[in-house]
Amino acid sequence: MTRTTTTTRRALLAGAAAAALALTLTACGSDPMPGMDHGAAPSATGSPAGHDMPGMSHGPDGMAGMPGTGHGADGLAAEQGGYRLDGALAGSEYRFTVTGPDGKVLTDYQPEQTKEMHFYAIRSDLSGFQHLHPVRGADGAWTAPLAALQPGEWRMYASFVPGAGSGRGTGLVLSRTATVAGQAVAVPLPAAAASTTVDGYTVAVAGTPKAGAAGELTVTVSKDGKPVTDLQPYLETYAHLTAFHAGDQAFAHLHPEDPATAGAGGGPSLSFHAELPQAGDWRLFLQFQTGGTLHTAALTLNVAG
Template identity: 85%
Template structure:
């Protein structure tokens, strides 16, 4: 093969490659050279270029998850994964519904810790904590009878597991704010502490969870300096622990790890803790003895 023939072939190959590249850039659009961002252009499967697989659903942060998988949430959104919370506060009664991805009021729920719905109310200064299990009518409307609410801004949380829709089986926490008329006087947040006393019981919390990381808290219950061993089951566990972040009222449920036995619970209880943000969190521990429910509260500082 002559040098001229070789040079000619190389020239033709280079030209062909350049033409192919030009066609590719034209098909992709003028933004192809800026990170290949195609906006909302549909893919070959008809889904947006978001990395989704068919059947995935989105929370408000755009994160995708498979059906049945719980979405990461701080409980501050009123809508997530296609489910929306709507409610009205009338006096000391909060009435609300959850609308599903199909646009219809949700009437199917799966029990979580024996209840279809866990409802929480707390004022913006993290005072006035209430944890209720409201009643649901046939049309899907929930009614939560609250104790007296002090004037100020409140947040109402609905924690539930849908029994229908694309998020069936995945735990969700949705919330909305509500204003109570009157002169509002914020209560200062109590300083961080490891102990709290309620109804003669002393609750001690040990552990140092870090923001955004899985950790463990150990709660010990005593009375008159003696360990308590007669804790009664409450919601399929010996204690229920929830937390709210100072400032934005982000919500977290700390899951119990101590198994219920026939002998009674205590004095030490373990909880799986995942607190997403650093700063002060107000913890509310609910436990039962002699048929009476007790609620202990303390402030926990979480490091970054």
């Protein structure tokens, strides 16, 4: 091989390597390290965080989603895919709007688990969980009536599926923070446990999900040592399971694998698809209904890396 040929080949190889590196950097972007704080805003109208979590997939419309869930990112951003959440506390209510890519307030939604909007409020220490289905006015503004909020920083999440715009049919979770005035006293996160009790019911959770990997959690409900088989349908299933990551309040909705059957009671065991993007402690909130009463059980789950 001549010296000229060798030089040319080296130049071509160097160019190919540079191109590959450029493509890699473009794909990776500037996402933060796992477990980093996403810069929560100091008020309900603060700046959006807007970072993707490791292990997330991006659909053809460029909107990020947690694998297997269809929900936008980790719920810590106020804006994503052109959709923006704006809101503020007004006494015991949180009033908010969602603006679409066209700059107009969104008034067209697709129901998800029977509701156009799922609204969550949780304190920064993962206490005080509330899950509501707010009322939307004709102008597109939503009003979520909240139970009393303890002083401190809260995060408000709006989970919805746009019925119009470039994100039509894509599940999104957007959030903002709000501060409740007063002397804030932190509530320690309960240690990880396999079971908890609420309203006389014992709820046990089995499964060992790993961060970023698809897995399964099995929830078993009993009362007075006997299996519960009279769970009533709630949001098209026999239980609703939501999780929040300790430290940054990342959001995850764990989807039930079996829908509720009309005219039949559910239980005692329920299976959920679990895909939690980060290692560490997650606070789980399981909601189930019996005798027309909704119960909310909470426990801490440790997810291995």
